[in-house]
Amino acid sequence: MDWLIEFLPSSVERVNVWIGALCTFAIYSILYRENPFYRFFEHMYIGLAAGYALGPYLVDVLYRYWWEPIRTEGIWWLVFVVPFGMYLYFIYSERYGWISRIVIGALIGAYSGLAFQMFSSRYLPQLHSALTKPLWFPPNATGEIFLSNIFNNWIFLIILISVMVYFTFSFEHRGAVKRTAILGRWFLMIGLGAMFGNTVMARMALLIGRVYYLLDSWLMFRVGGG
Amino acid sequence: MEARSIWERMMQIDRRILYAILAVNIVAALMARVAIEPDIPPPVKRFYDTIEALQPGDMVMVSSTWSAGTLAENQPQFEAVLKHLMRKRVRFTIISFAPPARDISHRLARRLTEDFGYVEGKDWAHFGYAPDIIIAVKGMSEDIVQAIRQDVRRVPIAELEVMKGVKSLKDYKLVVDVTPSDTLTYWISYRPPNLKILYCPTSVMAAEAYTFLDSGQILGMITGAKGAYEYERLLGIVGLGTRFINAIQFSHALIIVFILLGNFAMFMQRRTSAS
Amino acid sequence: MLFDTTQLVVALLWIAGAFALAIALIPLLGTLPPRGRFALISFVTFIAGLFFAAEFFLPVGEDNKNILTDPFQKMQGSLQVITALSLGLGTYGLVRMHLRNAIQRRPQWGYSLVLLVAFVVMAFFSVWNTMAEKGLFGLKRTPLLENAFTLLFDYTLIQLDATMFSLIAFYIFSAAYRAFRIRSIEASILMFTAMLVMIGIVPLGKLISDSIGLPAVQTAEMRTNPFMLENILYNLRLPQIASWIQETLNAPVQRAIEFGVGIGALAMAIRLWLSLERGIN
Numbered sequence: 001m002d003w004l005i006e007f008l009p010s011s012v013e014r015v016n017v018w019i020g021a022l023c024t025f026a027i028y029s030i031l032y033r034e035n036p037f038y039r040f041f042e043h044m045y046i047g048l049a050a051g052y053a054l055g056p057y058l059v060d061v062l063y064r065y066w067w068e069p070i071r072t073e074g075i076w077w078l079v080f081v082v083p084f085g086m087y088l089y090f091i092y093s094e095r096y097g098w099i100s101r102i103v104i105g106a107l108i109g110a111y112s113g114l115a116f117q118m119f120s121s122r123y124l125p126q127l128h129s130a131l132t133k134p135l136w137f138p139p140n141a142t143g144e145i146f147l148s149n150i151f152n153n154w155i156f157l158i159i160l161i162s163v164m165v166y167f168t169f170s171f172e173h174r175g176a177v178k179r180t181a182i183l184g185r186w187f188l189m190i191g192l193g194a195m196f197g198n199t200v201m202a203r204m205a206l207l208i209g210r211v212y213y214l215l216d217s218w219l220m221f222r223v224g225g226g
Numbered sequence: 227m228e229a230r231s232i233w234e235r236m237m238q239i240d241r242r243i244l245y246a247i248l249a250v251n252i253v254a255a256l257m258a259r260v261a262i263e264p265d266i267p268p269p270v271k272r273f274y275d276t277i278e279a280l281q282p283g284d285m286v287m288v289s290s291t292w293s294a295g296t297l298a299e300n301q302p303q304f305e306a307v308l309k310h311l312m313r314k315r316v317r318f319t320i321i322s323f324a325p326p327a328r329d330i331s332h333r334l335a336r337r338l339t340e341d342f343g344y345v346e347g348k349d350w351a352h353f354g355y356a357p358d359i360i361i362a363v364k365g366m367s368e369d370i371v372q373a374i375r376q377d378v379r380r381v382p383i384a385e386l387e388v389m390k391g392v393k394s395l396k397d398y399k400l401v402v403d404v405t406p407s408d409t410l411t412y413w414i415s416y417r418p419p420n421l422k423i424l425y426c427p428t429s430v431m432a433a434e435a436y437t438f439l440d441s442g443q444i445l446g447m448i449t450g451a452k453g454a455y456e457y458e459r460l461l462g463i464v465g466l467g468t469r470f471i472n473a474i475q476f477s478h479a480l481i482i483v484f485i486l487l488g489n490f491a492m493f494m495q496r497r498t499s500a501s
Numbered sequence: 502m503l504f505d506t507t508q509l510v511v512a513l514l515w516i517a518g519a520f521a522l523a524i525a526l527i528p529l530l531g532t533l534p535p536r537g538r539f540a541l542i543s544f545v546t547f548i549a550g551l552f553f554a555a556e557f558f559l560p561v562g563e564d565n566k567n568i569l570t571d572p573f574q575k576m577q578g579s580l581q582v583i584t585a586l587s588l589g590l591g592t593y594g595l596v597r598m599h600l601r602n603a604i605q606r607r608p609q610w611g612y613s614l615v616l617l618v619a620f621v622v623m624a625f626f627s628v629w630n631t632m633a634e635k636g637l638f639g640l641k642r643t644p645l646l647e648n649a650f651t652l653l654f655d656y657t658l659i660q661l662d663a664t665m666f667s668l669i670a671f672y673i674f675s676a677a678y679r680a681f682r683i684r685s686i687e688a689s690i691l692m693f694t695a696m697l698v699m700i701g702i703v704p705l706g707k708l709i710s711d712s713i714g715l716p717a718v719q720t721a722e723m724r725t726n727p728f729m730l731e732n733i734l735y736n737l738r739l740p741q742i743a744s745w746i747q748e749t750l751n752a753p754v755q756r757a758i759e760f761g762v763g764i765g766a767l768a769m770a771i772r773l774w775l776s777l778e779r780g781i782n
Contacts, residue, residue, distance in 0.1 A: 044615055047616035048620070056631060059635065083524075105542040109774055113557075200695070
């Protein structure tokens, strides 16, 4: 009886939890079949998500990085950023649509220029790591490298080369190259299998989080390990 | 009309029955409260050891880009990381690169820090939302005051007690990236070279990160809710990771059984048709 | 106070002037012929790219800065603003489309109305909440704001968002049963790897390995003698197999993909920077 009294939406917090549960069941109703209940909540969700973003955009970004420096520090050149940045919105105009590409071009140019630093910081260390893997015990071995490490390094290199050969489309795969590419495809399947296994875990965890909310917060059952 | 064989009926089972089986499995696993000790994988151990090696007063950046869509995977990680940092009496700042992540991480951090007596502005701070991670990381690598300007409560960065002696990311010991998206590659690409990275991805992103673990570009990784569970075991705490792990492993077992069942039904159906 | 008001008026005048200039430029830009437009866009793209490329490549002094480091620091705020405006484009497009649906009473316009109402209500409380958090314009966190924002954000938006993403779990389960078939060597490799990883990464894998009597711990002797029976049995544990698959088999695959993507991305970046890509400009 106590549980029932606590369960019912008799306080502001409980009403909120009930609304959360209602939202959850509304979305899950699509699993049975398409229905207006689901559509209503789906559209409400999109509206809420789009509306919420305005707060951070306007206050955390526009106010912090544009309005305040102009107003309090007198950085006057900043005034041109928003009017000319809003040229982006001409993308919806048939006549002046090309004007938006000036700003888009600037953004594309900027990110293209940044790609050099990304290439150097992201890929070169990986290349270095691949090229410096010990393939036999070094002369001054201190006992920290084991046969299993050497074995794994060889496998690493074989897989790396065969998968890279598989992805090389500049020439036709024939003979030994073709066999290497087939081997690369099989190894690729291993990588995809590992990704699939992890993806399943991710999706299941998201569902488990929802079920946990319904059982723990809404129905107030103490569930879960620990 | 030819009657459908049992194998055909098995292969064409109504998907709503499958959904119900999955839901029952998860509810049952959550109610079961079975405890199985995990094997702690090396990336999780290295994650724990890296934070454990921090000294009181060290500075850590927590990059929190997750929102409600990946709540069940990232929230356990975020909570466990913050608890570990506070246990080590380390200063930390949080920054978000997605709009909902800003409020989610700020509200959660405010709740968690109360238990450890951490004061916002003095022991920790939230830098709010920055839409462009590349510009933010590059900017913070040189000068955080110019890059961030003020925290989420509009207090100028230079006036925050937590930022005493900290001018840029070069003065940070570590960045912990809790994310469902590809923010890690931007941290790796644009951070100061001496800044270490720990990674808390959703499980979807984990497989791609092993190459960064191998090259040493990230020092440790906890993968989704399961990783959070292993991390919680090392910390000796009970969090959401511990609550979810049973359901995770039994849902995996269920999927494996059903994949094998589906293939068995296909094999038997082919045999029946052939004969 | 007077100084504040003067500053405010000056700031507003500057902004008005900037908007006026931006608007006045539009008919002027409209007079450009197509080749002129392409030239202008290519020029802006090139200069923007050149700035960041040069900022990376130019040598740095003792203070770890070059001549472009300080200009970048000053400019970064404006880049954040432009990024926010570009992200706002999506919101604008969405609202525009549904407003049109509602005004023109297109099919299912009722749902568009629901979306617009939710948008306006949430935008109002989100902006109010963010401003109250910062104490802007004297706004404070009132009980109405707290309750309304908590309801809309914590108990509606978050619940809906989390539930939407959790639907995929059902679809993955259904697809795994109905569609995951062993029809080729590649499919078999993928499936068995996935199953090994799925069971090996969770504690159940450890439990199964322990229950069939496989050694639980790898000693130093086992490491130095890899062909010892105990070491072989230890490495047959499901968690060890899953770990080995991810670290030794999966990592080089991901690295090979990274290299391919990296080289492709750099080549594409150079093409975009030099406006060699057709269809962009």
